[in-house]
Amino acid sequence: MLKPLGDHVLVKPLSKEEKTEGGIYLPDTAKEKSQEGEIIAVGPGRMLENGTRVAPEVKVGDKVIYAKYGGTEFKVGDEEYLIMRESDILAVKE
Amino acid sequence: MLKPLGDHVLVKPLSKEEKTEGGIYLPDTAKEKSQEGEIIAVGPGRMLENGTRVAPEVKVGDKVIYAKYGGTEFKVGDEEYLIMRESDILAVKE
Amino acid sequence: MLKPLGDHVLVKPLSKEEKTEGGIYLPDTAKEKSQEGEIIAVGPGRMLENGTRVAPEVKVGDKVIYAKYGGTEFKVGDEEYLIMRESDILAVKE
Amino acid sequence: MLKPLGDHVLVKPLSKEEKTEGGIYLPDTAKEKSQEGEIIAVGPGRMLENGTRVAPEVKVGDKVIYAKYGGTEFKVGDEEYLIMRESDILAVKE
Amino acid sequence: MLKPLGDHVLVKPLSKEEKTEGGIYLPDTAKEKSQEGEIIAVGPGRMLENGTRVAPEVKVGDKVIYAKYGGTEFKVGDEEYLIMRESDILAVKE
Amino acid sequence: MLKPLGDHVLVKPLSKEEKTEGGIYLPDTAKEKSQEGEIIAVGPGRMLENGTRVAPEVKVGDKVIYAKYGGTEFKVGDEEYLIMRESDILAVKE
Amino acid sequence: MLKPLGDHVLVKPLSKEEKTEGGIYLPDTAKEKSQEGEIIAVGPGRMLENGTRVAPEVKVGDKVIYAKYGGTEFKVGDEEYLIMRESDILAVKE
Numbered sequence: 001m002l003k004p005l006g007d008h009v010l011v012k013p014l015s016k017e018e019k020t021e022g023g024i025y026l027p028d029t030a031k032e033k034s035q036e037g038e039i040i041a042v043g044p045g046r047m048l049e050n051g052t053r054v055a056p057e058v059k060v061g062d063k064v065i066y067a068k069y070g071g072t073e074f075k076v077g078d079e080e081y082l083i084m085r086e087s088d089i090l091a092v093k094e
Numbered sequence: 095m096l097k098p099l100g101d102h103v104l105v106k107p108l109s110k111e112e113k114t115e116g117g118i119y120l121p122d123t124a125k126e127k128s129q130e131g132e133i134i135a136v137g138p139g140r141m142l143e144n145g146t147r148v149a150p151e152v153k154v155g156d157k158v159i160y161a162k163y164g165g166t167e168f169k170v171g172d173e174e175y176l177i178m179r180e181s182d183i184l185a186v187k188e
Numbered sequence: 189m190l191k192p193l194g195d196h197v198l199v200k201p202l203s204k205e206e207k208t209e210g211g212i213y214l215p216d217t218a219k220e221k222s223q224e225g226e227i228i229a230v231g232p233g234r235m236l237e238n239g240t241r242v243a244p245e246v247k248v249g250d251k252v253i254y255a256k257y258g259g260t261e262f263k264v265g266d267e268e269y270l271i272m273r274e275s276d277i278l279a280v281k282e
Numbered sequence: 283m284l285k286p287l288g289d290h291v292l293v294k295p296l297s298k299e300e301k302t303e304g305g306i307y308l309p310d311t312a313k314e315k316s317q318e319g320e321i322i323a324v325g326p327g328r329m330l331e332n333g334t335r336v337a338p339e340v341k342v343g344d345k346v347i348y349a350k351y352g353g354t355e356f357k358v359g360d361e362e363y364l365i366m367r368e369s370d371i372l373a374v375k376e
Numbered sequence: 377m378l379k380p381l382g383d384h385v386l387v388k389p390l391s392k393e394e395k396t397e398g399g400i401y402l403p404d405t406a407k408e409k410s411q412e413g414e415i416i417a418v419g420p421g422r423m424l425e426n427g428t429r430v431a432p433e434v435k436v437g438d439k440v441i442y443a444k445y446g447g448t449e450f451k452v453g454d455e456e457y458l459i460m461r462e463s464d465i466l467a468v469k470e
Numbered sequence: 471m472l473k474p475l476g477d478h479v480l481v482k483p484l485s486k487e488e489k490t491e492g493g494i495y496l497p498d499t500a501k502e503k504s505q506e507g508e509i510i511a512v513g514p515g516r517m518l519e520n521g522t523r524v525a526p527e528v529k530v531g532d533k534v535i536y537a538k539y540g541g542t543e544f545k546v547g548d549e550e551y552l553i554m555r556e557s558d559i560l561a562v563k564e
Numbered sequence: 565m566l567k568p569l570g571d572h573v574l575v576k577p578l579s580k581e582e583k584t585e586g587g588i589y590l591p592d593t594a595k596e597k598s599q600e601g602e603i604i605a606v607g608p609g610r611m612l613e614n615g616t617r618v619a620p621e622v623k624v625g626d627k628v629i630y631a632k633y634g635g636t637e638f639k640v641g642d643e644e645y646l647i648m649r650e651s652d653i654l655a656v657k658e
Contacts, residue, residue, distance in 0.1 A: 002467040005433045049143045049425050057099045072466060083466040090166060090177040091096040143237045151193045184260060184271040185190040237331050245287045278354060278365040279284040331519050339475045372542060372553040373472040378655040381621045425613050448654060459654040519613045527569045560636060560647040561566040
């Protein structure tokens with residue numbers, strides 16, 4: 001699998017069907033892209049200018065809402081994934 | 095519910111009807127979007143470069159004025175919400 | 189009333205009539221918008237990266253000159269207000 | 283009079299006639315705007331990220347050269363003034 | 377061979393054929409450029425403002441995913457290489 | 471004469487004739503503007519965020535190469551001068 | 565000769581003929597400009613915000629790859645040179 005670097009995280013976007021079951025909908029202007037997903041892997045975190053790392057706020061398995069147009073898409077077999085910065089993650093579903 | 099990350103906050107925008115009762119109006123140029131809302135959830139706050147977090151100035155239940163075009167919209171069922179950075183919150187109504 | 193956050197301040201712009209009495213005029217190129225007002229409320233001040241806040245230089249009641257196109261407009265009843273960053277305040281009238 | 287905030291300074295631009303007497307001319311491409319003036323008031327200075335202020339390098343009465351298109355213009359009666367950041371002041375005439 | 381400076385790394389992009397065997401595919405919108413490669417050399421790392429260097433997270437031999445449009449291309453003989461900043465490396469394949 | 475502020479320096483550009491004698495030529499694309507000159511005056515230097523100043527690397531009398539389109543032009547009598555930041559000075563001729 | 569300031573370095577670009585002999589070729593899209601050269605002189609290095617300088621990673625005589633469109637061109641007699649920031653140097657040939 002993939003190990004993200006720095007403050008990057010690996011996200012599996014929820015398909016439209018799953019999202020409908022989960023009960024959260026995005027407005028018409030945002031319909032073309034999913035903004036929900038699950039955290040699959042996290043990097044070691046952001047490096048501060050004083051040389052220490054900030055532990056990520058998200059962990060593997062977290063269901064998250066992320067910013068539109070954040071991240072890089074790629075496929076492993078038929079599965080689609082996104083790699084994005086943790087700062088593109090807006091909130092965790094609890 | 096949603097737990098915002100970092101310096102993000104979750105806001106429930108006031109509908110136009112509620113806003114009229116509250117007595118605050120926006121100028122014509124800003125009429126198309128609400129700029130008033132209620133804080134529903136707050137993140138742990140902004141991380142400074144020295145590694146400490148700044149506690150948010152707003153708390154759950156605060157009625158706030160926020161910047162135009164700030165934040166990401168989404169729906170839970172029929173309810174509309176916004177996730178935005180605390181720096182997009184301009185003032186609290188007291 | 190409104191309590192500004194961070195380094196925001198709440199300003200009541202002077203109407204054109206008041207400004208004429210006060211004896212300060214803006215050049216033709218800036219006539220369409222007032223740049224004078226009174227400070228109505230101030231936030232706790234800007235947070236430095238070392239975690240301390242800078243006390244605002246302006247206080248409630250100060251008559252100020254502010255930058256063109258700074259701030260967000262809104263109305264309470266018939267009264268117009270502006271919320272802007274303290275860095276948009278250029279000078280205090282003494 | 284006006285008390286500038288932060289690293290702002292208040293400048294009285296020299297009229298074209300005064301400038302001709304002073305013996306300094308600007309090239310054709312810069313003729314439309316004066317770039318010489320006198321410091322009328324200075325703010326407390328720029329705040330560093332460590333929380334201390336930098337004392338301004340200019341003082342009231344200094345004759346200065348300033349950057350084109352820096353600052354905000356306004357009038358007190360018939361007199362024109364500029365408020366600009368000290369970083370827009372390029373040099374002092376000695 | 378080439379020794380990268382600072383936080384630069386030297387990457388050998390995987391050809392399309394190799395990538396197909398590896399089982400990872402990029403979406404249609406990203407097909408025109410490879411985003412997978414192998415780390416050939418690494419620089420000493422990024423210099424922090426406090427004067428220390430951050431050891432690179434990647435090492436020679438790592439298989440990586442990198443950002444689209446990152447880096448500078450060049451050839452040694454018939455072989456194509458990329459030099460990019462480590463921040464353009466998104467993840468390591470494990 | 472003029473005393474530059476902060477990290478500004480005062481430069482007297484070399485005329486085309488002088489430059490030809492000095493033996494350094496600029497490529498065709500840069501011919502329209504001189505990029506060689508002599509340092510006439512230097513400011514106290516750049517202020518770091520920790521409150522100390524960096525002594526300028528150039529001194530009065532240095533012959534320098536400077537960046538295209540850096541600085542502000544003005545005339546004293548018939549003499550043309552430039553005020554620019556020291557960071558626009560690329561190298562000293564020795 | 566020229567002494568670069570700060571983090572600038574002086575580079576002598578390799579002519580197309582020399583580069584062919586060296587065995588490194590640039591892709592078609594980069595053919596119009598050389599990206600290989602030799603370090604002729606180095607400045608004292610970049611100044612950090614804490615007031616110390618970072619010793620340059622390159623030294624006189626190093627053969628380097630540099631970023632496209634970095635630096636300022638000039639001629640001494642018939643010889644062409646480039647002055648660029650060290651951060652525009654991507655790698656050293658060893």
